[in-house]
Amino acid sequence: MTDRDITERVTVGAAAELLGVTVRTLHHWDEIGLASPSVRTGAGYRHYTDADLERLHRIVAYREAGLGLDAVREVLDDTTAAIGATLREQRSQLAERIHDLQRLDERLERMTRAHEVGILLDEDEQIETFGPDWDPAHTRHARTMWGGSVQWAQFAERSASRTREQWRSLSDSMARFQSDLGDAFGAGVVPGSAEANELVERHRQTFSHFFPLTREMQVCLGRMFQSDPGFAAHYDGIRAGLAAWFRRIIDESARAHGIDPDAAIWR
Numbered sequence: 001m002t003d004r005d006i007t008e009r010v011t012v013g014a015a016a017e018l019l020g021v022t023v024r025t026l027h028h029w030d031e032i033g034l035a036s037p038s039v040r041t042g043a044g045y046r047h048y049t050d051a052d053l054e055r056l057h058r059i060v061a062y063r064e065a066g067l068g069l070d071a072v073r074e075v076l077d078d079t080t081a082a083i084g085a086t087l088r089e090q091r092s093q094l095a096e097r098i099h100d101l102q103r104l105d106e107r108l109e110r111m112t113r114a115h116e117v118g119i120l121l122d123e124d125e126q127i128e129t130f131g132p133d134w135d136p137a138h139t140r141h142a143r144t145m146w147g148g149s150v151q152w153a154q155f156a157e158r159s160a161s162r163t164r165e166q167w168r169s170l171s172d173s174m175a176r177f178q179s180d181l182g183d184a185f186g187a188g189v190v191p192g193s194a195e196a197n198e199l200v201e202r203h204r205q206t207f208s209h210f211f212p213l214t215r216e217m218q219v220c221l222g223r224m225f226q227s228d229p230g231f232a233a234h235y236d237g238i239r240a241g242l243a244a245w246f247r248r249i250i251d252e253s254a255r256a257h258g259i260d261p262d263a264a265i266w267r
Contacts, residue, residue: 009039009047018053019060026056034073035059066090107160114156118143121164129164130171154211173206182238185245192252200253215254219264222250 016023029035035055037046048056055076062072067090075083114120118139121129126136146152162170181199189195200218207213207221225231226247235243251261 009049010053011045011047012037015048015053015056019056021060029056029059029069032069034069066094110160111157114160115153116143118152118156119159119167120162121167125164129168131175151211158210170206170209173209177202177206178235178238181246182242185239185242189249191245191248192256196249197253197256200250203250214267215257215259216264217266218250219254219259219261220266222247222261 010018012023012026016026019026026035030037035052037048038052039047039049041047058076059072062075063069065087067075067086071086071090075086110120119126123136126139127134143152177199181203184195184199189199204213204215204218207218213221225235226243232243235246254261254264
């Protein structure tokens, strides 16, 4: 054996450093018969030859191209394998992954923006969708008030996937409800009656498109509808006294379900 033969041998550690992989990776490739050191020294150490290193370099190249170990073995060991076809298939799979990742990135971007701004419509689109009385500042105010709550997160998660048409449909549903609420008040519907309770349940279901609304949380909203000047003005603008009546029918419905409105909390 010549000195040249000796200098062409490379230890497992040196090969790992040369290739930019771990020793554990080389041991694994050895165990599965993909690439093994060809030389064993008298002391029992295993070394790679130049031919071994060339095979390792090819393995690393194909692994970096995304091929699985079985595909790499086929490319290297099967002389009939159509390497071009294998690589084209890999590119096709990669294109699908890129497309999926782009869609995921778009969803993450919408989710991020929804957590930051709430409704993913610009101000003109919001006014066109929700009507001329809509103030886009409402959502910014809500973000300031409840941005750290679970309910804001739930609102954002739903907002991220909601289209403009879906927002318009939801807005129409709320408008129809408020119109029917005003008509019921004007007709003298009694709090606690079946008709009043049906309106309360309809409100809870409609509002739950924003986030799940429990009956206790609905009671808290009823208080706010009466006490908050903005909400009170909105409902009393539909019919004078509607805000207070709306709270009463919510409270009576809560009592029918075993909830004390005076003790209700946001939960």
